[in-house]
Amino acid sequence: MNKLILCFALSLFFFNAGAQSRFFTKDAKINFNSSTSLEDIVAESNQATTFIDIDKNEVAFSVLTTSFKFRRALMEEHFNENYMESAKFPKAKFTGKIISPIDWKNEKLVVVDVKGQLTMHGVTKEVTLKALITPGKGKVVAAAELKVTPEDFAIAIPSAVRDKIAKDVTIKIDAVYAPYQQ
Amino acid sequence: MIKRKTLRILLWIILAGIVVATSAVYYVFNKPRRNISKESAVYTMEAKQLISEFKKDEDSATKKYLDKTITVKGEIKSIRTLDNQSKVFSLEDEMEGVSCTVDSADVVKNYSKLTQFTKGSNVTFKGRCSGMLMDIQIINCVPE
Numbered sequence: 001m002n003k004l005i006l007c008f009a010l011s012l013f014f015f016n017a018g019a020q021s022r023f024f025t026k027d028a029k030i031n032f033n034s035s036t037s038l039e040d041i042v043a044e045s046n047q048a049t050t051f052i053d054i055d056k057n058e059v060a061f062s063v064l065t066t067s068f069k070f071r072r073a074l075m076e077e078h079f080n081e082n083y084m085e086s087a088k089f090p091k092a093k094f095t096g097k098i099i100s101p102i103d104w105k106n107e108k109l110v111v112v113d114v115k116g117q118l119t120m121h122g123v124t125k126e127v128t129l130k131a132l133i134t135p136g137k138g139k140v141v142a143a144a145e146l147k148v149t150p151e152d153f154a155i156a157i158p159s160a161v162r163d164k165i166a167k168d169v170t171i172k173i174d175a176v177y178a179p180y181q182q
Numbered sequence: 183m184i185k186r187k188t189l190r191i192l193l194w195i196i197l198a199g200i201v202v203a204t205s206a207v208y209y210v211f212n213k214p215r216r217n218i219s220k221e222s223a224v225y226t227m228e229a230k231q232l233i234s235e236f237k238k239d240e241d242s243a244t245k246k247y248l249d250k251t252i253t254v255k256g257e258i259k260s261i262r263t264l265d266n267q268s269k270v271f272s273l274e275d276e277m278e279g280v281s282c283t284v285d286s287a288d289v290v291k292n293y294s295k296l297t298q299f300t301k302g303s304n305v306t307f308k309g310r311c312s313g314m315l316m317d318i319q320i321i322n323c324v325p326e
Contacts, residue, residue, distance in 0.1 A: 026281070026316065027264055046264045047283065049315040066249060066312040067321055073215040080249075090244055090313040 021055040023140045023177035030063055030173050034166040041075065041165060043068040050175050052140055057098040059114060059131075061173070062091055083155050084121055092120035094127075102133065109134045114144065123153040140177040145170065216310070219288075219324045221251045223308055229256030229273040229280040236314050247311040253326060254280055255306045258299060271299060271307065271323075278316055282307040282323040295325050 031044035048063035065086045070076045080086040096116020103110075115128045131144035147168040150157055157165055225247065232254055236243040256273030263269055267286035272279050284307075289296060299305050309323030 027262065027270075029265065046266055046268065047270075047281075047315075047319060047321075062315050064312045064315060064319055066310075067319065072211070073213045074211060076215075077213075087245075087248060090248060091315070 020138075020179045022051060022053050022180040024049070024051045024180040025175050025177050028061070028063075028173060028175035030061075030171065032068075032169050032171045034169040036164055036166050039164040040071065043070045043075070043079065045069065048173070048175075050173075050177070051180065052142070052177055054104045054135075054140070057102065059094070059096050059098065059116070061094040064090055065092055065120075066090065083150070083157065089120070089122045092118075094118045096127075096129075098131070098133075099128075102135075104135045107135055107137070118146075118148070121153045121155050125152055138179055142173070142175050142177065144173045147171070216322070218251060218309055218322045221308075223253040224250045226253040227255070229254045232280055232318055233274060233278070236318050240314055244313050248313055250311055251308065252311055252320065253306060253308045254282070254320060255304065256280060257304050258301055261299070261301065269296065271305070272317065273305075273307075275317070279318070280320060281317045282309055282320045284323045284325070285321075288322070288324055292325050299325065 026049045027046060028048040028050045029044065029046050030048045031042060034041045045063055045067040047067050048061060050059070050061045052059050065084045066080055068076070068079065070079065084092075094116055096114045098112050099115050100110075100112040102112055110133055112131050112133055113128055114131050115126070117124050118127045119125075125148075127146060127148070129144055129146035131142055134141040147170055149168055150165070232243075232247075232252075235246075254273065256279070258271050258273060259279060260272045260276045261269065262272075264283075267289065269284045269289050271282045271284070273282065274280060284292070284296065306326040307320060307323040308326050309320035312319045312321050
């Protein structure tokens with residue numbers, strides 16, 4: 001009888017584990033680089049929140065713009081006050097869908113295309129980016145990279161400093177997802 | 183003779199001007215970061231109250247608290263260490279509570295105090311509010 005109960009409990013556990021479709025993390029790393037030969041400009045935030053739904057192949061990503069750390073306090077100030085206008089637009093967001101085939105049961109690294117909407121500085125643009133995804137037991141590891149042009153998001157950079165900031169900013173993302181319990 | 187003297191004074195004035203200007207530029211360029219531990223809090227409150235304000239109206243709560251130094255009090259529900267060795271203390275709720283991040287440098291400075299901060303203890307943090315994602319994030323925190 002006890003064995004039967006144990007079997008039942010175990011099967012329930014595996015059934016639940018199989019039904020897990022949403023993964024998340026609140027500690028995703030996001031950094032960007034807009035360095036030129038005149039100035040090194042890199043910033044990083046360790047607190048992006050991101051979800052991945054392996055049934056629907058959907059991804060969501062959001063970060064608070066004031067959580068980015070720069071080398072200099074002055075850069076942080078310019079970034080938040082002049083460029084991103086963090087007081088008006090405190091978040092940057094991405095929601096998208098994995099458009100290339102992916103087998104979540106195969107624990108191997110795959111390179112996929114992700115297509116979606118990127119919103120920052122109050123402007124939404126459609127972007128397609130490449131992501132590296134490694135499904136694992138009870139976790140998903142992902143990395144992605146994309147290039148954006150500040151002017152596409154209505155970010156005005158004064159001509160006096162335009163040469164110091166790269167034309168295209170490279171954004172890199174690193175995330176280790178864990179199952180999300182509702 | 184007089185001409186020479188005025189010229190010398192003028193040169194000194196120009197030199198002093200250059201020194202003042204360069205040091206001003208240098209200071210602005212290398213401006214120190216905000217030191218939260220030396221700032222006094224604009225708002226002091228229970229973490230629960232902050233959560234309810236953000237849940238009720240995120241936009242107006244963001245306007246009110248963004249970038250402000252605030253002191254929050256609450257119960258620790260989870261403690262995590264990030265890759266950069268910062269520590270995150272989630273107050274009142276692990277998923278949708280208040281997350282207080284202590285930078286690695288401040289972890290070192292407040293080490294003995296922070297080792298007493300365990301799951302379930304009631305604690306107070308002072309930090310800078312950076313808004314809400316799932317949780318309300320308070321960064322550059324120092325324990326009170």
